[in-house]
Structures are given as C-alpha cells and as structure tokens.
Amino acid sequence: MDLLAATDIIIPTKLLVWFGLACFFTALGCSQVGTFLVMRKMSLVGDAISHSVLPGIVLAFLVVGTLDSPWLLIGAGLSGVLATLLIELIHYRSRIKQDAAIGISFTSLFALGVLLIGLKAGKVDLDPDCVIFGQVEYLQGYPRVEWWGLEFPRPLVSFAVVGVSATVVVAVLYRILLVSSFDPSLAASYGYFPAVVQLVLMGLTSFVVVSAFQAVGAILVIALLILPGATAYLCANRLPMILLLAGVHALLSSVGGVWLALSLGINTGAAVVLAGGGLFTLAWLFGPVDGVVVRLWMRRRAGEGREPVSACE
Amino acid sequence: MIALETHDLTVTYRKRPVLYGIDVVIPEGNLIGIVGPNGAGKSTLIKAVMGVVRSTGGWVKVFGKPVKESLKRIGYVPQRESIDWEFPVTVMDVALMGTYGKLGPFRWVGEEQRRRAREALERVGMLPYAKRQIGNLSGGQQQRVFLARALAQDSDLYLMDEPFAGVDAATESAIVELLKELRSQGKTVIVVHHDLQSAREYFDMLLLLNMRLVAFGPTAEVFTTELLQKTYGGRLTILSEMAEKAAREGTGKLHPKNEP
Known part of the structure; x- marks a missing residue:
C-alpha cells in the first residue's frame, strides 16, 4: 500500500519534488476555498461534499477509464452540488435539521460510491484504499509530460491547474464571498444572491476536493479544507491576510508532510495532515491573535491592575 | 415622491403567517419609526422589502420601481445580533463594504472609495478606530460602524433594524442626530424601534404594526392610546407603566443598557 516504505530504496530528489508539489497545489486550492467554509461556519458541509463526490468520481471513472480525466472533475462537481441540494431539500422540506440532513446525504452518497467500486472492482483499476487513503506515491506510475526541459507526471499538471485556478476564482470573487459571508443581507441587497453564492462555493469545494481525493483520500480531505483557514484565523485579523497565511500553511504542511512521510515511512497524505495539525496546534498555543498563551499573558497583564487593559479602549 | 410602497405584502414562515396584507405608502424625506410588540413582524417587514425574506404575496416598490x-x-443596517463579531474584518473594511454596491464586485477599490469610507467613519466618530477588528469595540461603537457603512452607501432610502438596541445613551443621541441630518438632506429613513417612549420624540411618522398594519401617519396623529392599545393589545398597560416608571427614574429607557 505504501510505496515509499515498501520499496526501501533511495528516492530521487525529483520524485520528492513531485510529491511536494502535488500536495502543495492540492492543499493550496483547498486552503483558499476552505477558509471561506470556516468563516461561514460550514466546515461540516465541506466534509459532506468531500465524501459525496465519490459516486460522481467513480461513475466518471467507469465511463472514461482513467483517474486524470477532466470528466472526473465534472462528475465530482455534479455529485458535490447534488449533495448540497439534497441537504437543503431535506432540511427545508421537513422538520429534519441541517446537521442531521448533512449526515444523511453524505453517508448515503459515499456508500453509493463504495458500492459502485465494489461492483466493478474486479474489472477496473480503481483501488478502494487509494480512494479512501489517497496515494500520492502512485504519481510515478503515470505517463510524463515535458515542459521547459522538465519532466512532470500528468496528474501533477492537473493538481496544479485545479489548485491555481481555484485560487484565482477565489481572488476574482473575493468581494462577493467576503460580503456574503459577513453579512448575507447586505450581499442580497447588492444582488449577490446568497443561494447562488452558496452553490458557487459548493461547486468550488467539489472541484478542489477531487484532486485532494487523489492526494490524501476521502477521509482526510476535510483536514486540507479546514486546517489552513482555522490556523490562519488564529494568527490574523483581516481576511486577505488569513487567505495568505492559509496558503503558507498549505505550503509548510506539504513540505513538512513529505519530509515526515519519508523519515517515518508513512502514507504521505496522512503525514501532510499530521504536519498541518501540528501547525494548527502551534497557532492554537502561540497564535498572535487568539493563541492560548497570548490570552493568558493578556489576562495576567490586565490582572496586575496598574494599567487597566480593556478590550474596548 | 413616494419612497416606499407596498401592496398586500404577506410573509408566511412554515405556513404560519408573520405579516398579513401590508398596504402602505411612505413619502420621501421623513424619519419613520416601525413600532409594535415582539413578534409583530417589524424586522420581517424591512427584510421582506429588501428581499432578504421572501414574501408569499403582494409587491413592493421603491421610488416607483420594483x-x-x-x-x-x-x-x-442589520440587527446587531445577526452579525458574527469575530469575523476577521476591521472597522475600515466594514465601512468600505458600503461602497461595493455602486462599485460592483469586480472593479478595484480606489482612492475614491477609501475617501468615502473615511468620511463616513469620520461622521460617526469612528475614524480613530479604523484599523481595529470589529469584535474589539463596544456595542455602541459597533452600531456606529454599521451606520458609517450605510452612509458610505450614499443611499436615498435607509432601512435600519433596531439601531438603538444595546447602545449607550451617548451613541443613541449621536445616532438620532445623524438620522435627522440624513432627513434634512432629503433622505428617507425607516427605523425598526421597540421603545415606545422615545419613538414619540424621534420620529416624524410612525408605522404601528402587529402582523397587520394598525396605523401609519404623522406621529402626533397615530400616537394615541386607542391605536397603541390596538397595536399592543393587553400588553400596553404593562408597557406604559414601565415607561412611566422609567420616566420617573429619569432614564427614559425601557431596555437595559449595554456595557461598553
């Protein structure tokens, strides 16, 4: 299951760079979209989408037969949006609340995906382990493309396209996303209709989730969506800065993750998430805005009482 | 000129009616208070006008157009409780949002927008706090920031959802002055208000609401025991007693003040 550990040979630098880049581009797209999920208190919807894209991916894969076709993105996008619609449908048309509706929709769709893989597993090369845990390591098995004298595996190109284009879309829609996350009523009055913005964000989430799927697998995708934004939120007070720091988190956890995977001989996806979790813990303790240590220090300073320190003045 | 006109405006929430057939014609250039008991649909009315809450019947026209x-x-100006005060935006960011409507979502924010945002903050006395995150402000200051945002929008009709809720007395009078200034510039300001006592002093016209429109007209004409009784039902007795008590104590307020 794990090539890095199993082969036990010296890994060429080129491969390491590929793994690192694959993780980075994946995490980058997720970090930008995921920051808005965190800000909108929709992290769990992100989790739901990351699982519900599975049947779309499997169906598309069964039709086209490879894992790096744009059809997979489209299939994933459609089933992700379908999941959001299902959630809204259940929750608006009945007395079931949103949390339960999320639980129902994504597990059902995920199960459908697992069932589809199971039915076709003998005939096609889609490994359930790979879907659930992700296998960056398989990058080396893919056909190569050459640019400027440098060699890349094909999936790396699609990781890069997804990561960069998701970042660009977030930058272009920045003001709409900001206003509608902060004050939906103002957004509506500007003609940024909340339902439309919501669908666009869900579509974007599905889009970045697909490549994350291949890198870290279905279970850990949510970490790439939530950790960067959550970590950055503890370190900055303005959204543009938070988006930038989320990107930095994506970079550091990818580099750290690949290093960790290599030195411990573990699955790269898990290592990236672990590195990201470590960064979050650091921010939680020492974050300049809301870190535990900073708050303790402020309280102590306030407690000394010579100079009353108040949050307001 | 008519600022706002609704015809048979009806809102139901999960088959329960919240607003019934509201017919009202609000002339331009006035300071109007929407008054009524809790659950009367005051906020719902302005949300339905904005289209934030979907109406189930009737229509709304603003300045003669849909x-x-x-x-x-x-x-x-939304209700304070509807805002996530830990959201990572500064005072300046919020004021700038007021300029986005006319700017459109894709053009760069320029010096013109920044100047308008600064002016708006200056008018409410919040410019010195421009770089502060909005959670690090007192309730009154937060309310002023949202007023600044509305000023930066440079609108002709303002809809404000309980701008006086949870603000200190100084901010309350500052806000009232600002509203009067807007009116003198020919703007129409409609305010959801839940303090009967001060409603009488603040507003030129009152809209009495209790799911249905009870009355709408100049304050002097509609602020009568009979109409208020009709709006508040049995609860008015308690309310007027409270108001008298508050007046005797010299606070003139029915609601508790927010700590800064």
Missing part, C-alpha cells in the same frame, strides 16, 4: 431595480438606492 425593489430589484432600486436596490442600489437602499442602505440597510
């Missing part, structure tokens, strides 16, 4: 075409002429 709301969708006049949205850019409307400034909206």
Whole structure:
C-alpha cells in the first residue's frame, strides 16, 4: 500500500519534488476555498461534499477509464452540488435539521460510491484504499509530460491547474464571498444572491476536493479544507491576510508532510495532515491573535491592575 | 415622491403567517419609526422589502420601481445580533463594504472609495478606530460602524433594524442626530424601534404594526392610546407603566443598557 516504505530504496530528489508539489497545489486550492467554509461556519458541509463526490468520481471513472480525466472533475462537481441540494431539500422540506440532513446525504452518497467500486472492482483499476487513503506515491506510475526541459507526471499538471485556478476564482470573487459571508443581507441587497453564492462555493469545494481525493483520500480531505483557514484565523485579523497565511500553511504542511512521510515511512497524505495539525496546534498555543498563551499573558497583564487593559479602549 | 410602497405584502414562515396584507405608502424625506410588540413582524417587514425574506404575496416598490431595480438606492443596517463579531474584518473594511454596491464586485477599490469610507467613519466618530477588528469595540461603537457603512452607501432610502438596541445613551443621541441630518438632506429613513417612549420624540411618522398594519401617519396623529392599545393589545398597560416608571427614574429607557 505504501510505496515509499515498501520499496526501501533511495528516492530521487525529483520524485520528492513531485510529491511536494502535488500536495502543495492540492492543499493550496483547498486552503483558499476552505477558509471561506470556516468563516461561514460550514466546515461540516465541506466534509459532506468531500465524501459525496465519490459516486460522481467513480461513475466518471467507469465511463472514461482513467483517474486524470477532466470528466472526473465534472462528475465530482455534479455529485458535490447534488449533495448540497439534497441537504437543503431535506432540511427545508421537513422538520429534519441541517446537521442531521448533512449526515444523511453524505453517508448515503459515499456508500453509493463504495458500492459502485465494489461492483466493478474486479474489472477496473480503481483501488478502494487509494480512494479512501489517497496515494500520492502512485504519481510515478503515470505517463510524463515535458515542459521547459522538465519532466512532470500528468496528474501533477492537473493538481496544479485545479489548485491555481481555484485560487484565482477565489481572488476574482473575493468581494462577493467576503460580503456574503459577513453579512448575507447586505450581499442580497447588492444582488449577490446568497443561494447562488452558496452553490458557487459548493461547486468550488467539489472541484478542489477531487484532486485532494487523489492526494490524501476521502477521509482526510476535510483536514486540507479546514486546517489552513482555522490556523490562519488564529494568527490574523483581516481576511486577505488569513487567505495568505492559509496558503503558507498549505505550503509548510506539504513540505513538512513529505519530509515526515519519508523519515517515518508513512502514507504521505496522512503525514501532510499530521504536519498541518501540528501547525494548527502551534497557532492554537502561540497564535498572535487568539493563541492560548497570548490570552493568558493578556489576562495576567490586565490582572496586575496598574494599567487597566480593556478590550474596548 | 413616494419612497416606499407596498401592496398586500404577506410573509408566511412554515405556513404560519408573520405579516398579513401590508398596504402602505411612505413619502420621501421623513424619519419613520416601525413600532409594535415582539413578534409583530417589524424586522420581517424591512427584510421582506429588501428581499432578504421572501414574501408569499403582494409587491413592493421603491421610488416607483420594483425593489430589484432600486436596490442600489437602499442602505440597510442589520440587527446587531445577526452579525458574527469575530469575523476577521476591521472597522475600515466594514465601512468600505458600503461602497461595493455602486462599485460592483469586480472593479478595484480606489482612492475614491477609501475617501468615502473615511468620511463616513469620520461622521460617526469612528475614524480613530479604523484599523481595529470589529469584535474589539463596544456595542455602541459597533452600531456606529454599521451606520458609517450605510452612509458610505450614499443611499436615498435607509432601512435600519433596531439601531438603538444595546447602545449607550451617548451613541443613541449621536445616532438620532445623524438620522435627522440624513432627513434634512432629503433622505428617507425607516427605523425598526421597540421603545415606545422615545419613538414619540424621534420620529416624524410612525408605522404601528402587529402582523397587520394598525396605523401609519404623522406621529402626533397615530400616537394615541386607542391605536397603541390596538397595536399592543393587553400588553400596553404593562408597557406604559414601565415607561412611566422609567420616566420617573429619569432614564427614559425601557431596555437595559449595554456595557461598553
């Protein structure tokens, strides 16, 4: 299951760079979209989408037969949006609340995906382990493309396209996303209709989730969506800065993750998430805005009482 | 000229009616208070006008056109509780949001927008706090920031959802002065208000609401025991007693003040 550990040979630098880049581009797209999920208190919807894209991916894969076709993105996008619609449908048309509706929709769709893989597993090369845990390591098995004298595996190109284009879309829609996350009523009055913005964000989430799927697998995708934004939120007070720091988190956890995977001989996806979790813990303790240590220090300073320190003045 | 006109405006929430057939014609250039008991649909009325809450019947026109075409002429100040105060935006960011409506979502924010945002903050006395995150402000200051945002929108019709809720007395009078200034510039300001006592002093016209429109007209004409009784039902007795008590104590307020 794990090539890095199993082969036990010296890994060429080129491969390491590929793994690192694959993780980075994946995490980058997720970090930008995921920051808005965190800000909108929709992290769990992100989790739901990351699982519900599975049947779309499997169906598309069964039709086209490879894992790096744009059809997979489209299939994933459609089933992700379908999941959001299902959630809204259940929750608006009945007395079931949103949390339960999320639980129902994504597990059902995920199960459908697992069932589809199971039915076709003998005939096609889609490994359930790979879907659930992700296998960056398989990058080396893919056909190569050459640019400027440098060699890349094909999936790396699609990781890069997804990561960069998701970042660009977030930058272009920045003001709409900001206003509608902060004050939906103002957004509506500007003609940024909340339902439309919501669908666009869900579509974007599905889009970045697909490549994350291949890198870290279905279970850990949510970490790439939530950790960067959550970590950055503890370190900055303005959204543009938070988006930038989320990107930095994506970079550091990818580099750290690949290093960790290599030195411990573990699955790269898990290592990236672990590195990201470590960064979050650091921010939680020492974050300049809301870190535990900073708050303790402020309280102590306030407690000394010579100079009353108040949050307001 | 008519600022706002609704015809048979009806809102139901999960088959329960919240607003019934509201017919009202609000003339331009006035300071109007929407008054009524809790659950009367005061906030719902302005949300339905904005299209934030979907109406189940009737129509709304703003300056003679359907709301969708006049949205850019409307400034909206939401209820304080509806905002996530830990959201990572600064005072300046919020004021700048007021300029986005006319700017559109894709053009760069320029010096013109920044100047308008600064001016708006200056008018409410919040410019010195421009770089502060909005959670690090007192309730009154937060309310002023949202007023600044509305000012930066440079609208002709303002809809404000309980701008006086949870603000200190100084901010309350500052806000009232600002509203009067807006009126003197020919703007129409509609305010959801829940303090009967001060409603009488603040507003030129009152809209008495209790799911249905009870009355709408100049304050002197509609602020009568009979109409208020009709609006508040049995609860008015308690309310007027409270108001008298508050007046005797010299606070003139029915609601508790927010700590800064």
